[in-house]
Amino acid sequence: MGRFPPSHPGHASVTPRPASPGKGRHAMSEAVTRTATTSPGLLASLDPLLREWLPRQRWFAGKGRPVTGFSLVEATELLPPTAKLGLYHLLVRAHQPLTVGAPPHPGDCYQLLIGVREALPPRLAPALIGHVEEGPLAGRTAYDALHDPLPAELLLEAIRSGSRIGGLRFERDPHQEIREGLVARVMTAEQSNSSIVYGDTFILKLLRRIVPGVNPDLELPLALAREGCPRVPAPTGWLRAELAGEPYTLGVLQPFVQGASDGWELALRELAKGEDFSAEAHALGRATAEVHTALARALPTVTLGHQQLQMLVDGMIERLEAAVQAVPALRPHAPGLRSAFTALGDLASEGRTWTAQRIHGDLHLGQCLRSAAGHWSLIDFEGEPSKPLSERRLPQPTARDVAGMLRSFDYAAHSTDLPVPGWAEACRAAYCSGYAEVSGVDPRTDPVLLRAYETDKAIYEVVYEARHRPDWLQVPMAAVARYATTDPI
Template identity: 85%
Template structure:
């Protein structure tokens, strides 16, 4: 689809020219920028909405900007990713906003002024909350809410500073608003699945309180989701590392986490359609796994000796399908690991961040898949935690894996370990992804997935 630039609420058409040189420096440095290592050749404006007009101490613009870059092989530029930006403009930044600096504009409507990431600023964050509270419509932006949940005004905002692939603002320890940074048209599972689970009454996922969408050129974009903030909650990854550092057993927590995962899977299967995967669909799934393995082996020489054994994990799954075995596929979390789980102060586990893997197309992230994919992701996360400890605790990961599967069976009635071929295939696929990621971004971590690769490639693994 050819994109028309949507200017709403009198946004200046010279705005992007003013921002272009600043964004070229600032955008690639952001944690959530997906095109690292490739130059930005140009920017194009998808949409611009003026939220606070110029003339006062602060002006505020909501932008959807597409960053054009060469493809991975260095060829011609492709359309690139679209990013959501909340751009503030002041004559000068107070010291408290120094980390938000984007730059000083030299031309265009921002000339002579300071431009910054307005999510760091309390006033713009308050405006977003008020817009959600009142169900505002500003240009193509749609601020919507659950009418059965109260949104109080006057909640003090603070930007979460932990590294993540999006940006989150907490309002008075009552709500957390996650603004998606990479934007694609269509229904985002980060809103779709929690809404479906709320309708089903599943308590394991905080029910969305409000959400932000854009309606542009006949297409809908999910821009953000606000949910209740789980006060005093511990991130599953940080909690596991703390227990490891103390040499404490994590088996009881892993079992409860398995129960929570099964409750979410069971609720999703009730509220959304499921499908049966037979030979044809399994063959496509396995072909994708083999293709990812071949590409990773080309890029990472250390993986090549294990490639034949790893491929056998995938072909074994295809062989079962040829013999007539089928599997049920359903909507799943899609990117499940310890960091996507919260444990409340009362010990209740919740699952969060249903966006799936942002690097994959939205249609693929919304496809029904076997629950084994989520389970394999969590099993790999236990392995990562065990290898992250300063002092290794023998058997820690194995205890967690067994406890998690047992907890899952308590609720679902089916232990994932009774389907070892499927589980091995998904664990292998995940480990191959991890090898490629670590080789490119964190070479010091490469031994972690390689240790799993050695295990998964073993022909003795049943």
């Protein structure tokens, strides 16, 4: 998921010490114009440290299985190692034992920005990877360089100047200005990627687990910018690579929405005060519909008939069966949950069709920002990173996004010590009404489709919470009990 699902922690951040203007600018200028080289044995030098450090990162996808080794996909030296600082951009593949019955897999590929210093100053202690014992970096200290202002500012300078360094391509929208001298700070909130804010003007999202192909986190905001949709910040620049003939999206730079609250934080604050959130939910429904409408104009739509719908239903049933095996507490509810999916298949067999289009794919309150002026924006169009990129780019019914937001209201309602009766229900109604005002179609008028998607989402949540946050399991389990017996609307 674009962020920590499904409770969406906030945008906590730290303010780094600014780098020396003179040295920083000179180092960046040298880095973005030089031909990249790397030392032989670089990965072997880092291997024992990465085996310990990588599995502890929030964005590491292979938790629960040991890392048995690494292979180098691409290495680019951005700054030559000096007494003060060396900087490497690495794409490494982590090898892990396969789970029983899993198909062969080459290992996930991760994007790392590794800094090396003789000694790490105290301000960078949280970024420590370890002390290198052997190889070309022996005697130095390795750390996650995104926490260091100078390396982070180097990335922005490379985008600003449209640099090419080794196999890396830094590109930008020529119609947007990128000022020099913007101080960088890394965002410390738990995310499935890493983000850097530059002077409260831009935010750079670096994808950590990367896959070949066109990433929707760049593709869809660019398409929406062409349509003039104001609900999504238009990309200012991006970082990509081409390896073995395949394109890779590595990062996206967008305007930073100053003074904004994400929808999750805002909802929790209002809940804590016992305040009604329906006006905000209504506005958020309108914003969602504006994005969907613009995407339908910008990119092709398709009609889902019986065969396509049956494949969708089969996928939902397969996920249910796997979830029951993983979380036995689901077993008593399985027949009722299955009925939510078979009811959709029955409609399709009777000749009912649905329109599918490109959607957000992982919509919840934490993927929405409300500016100080009350304007809602949608962010993080990556979709669910655990799913194949080809699947994330498929056209889908807009009800999937709507269902994700309705589940998010339910989560928020259960996240307060003092529940507000009817809060989630009021938000559901307001959101759907706002959506209908823009799209002309109220999602509640297709209850079978909406119930299927909400049920599918709740089942996913049950598995997630059982694995990662057992204390939260009762939230989706309560929803599962409802969906197994009644229509959620």
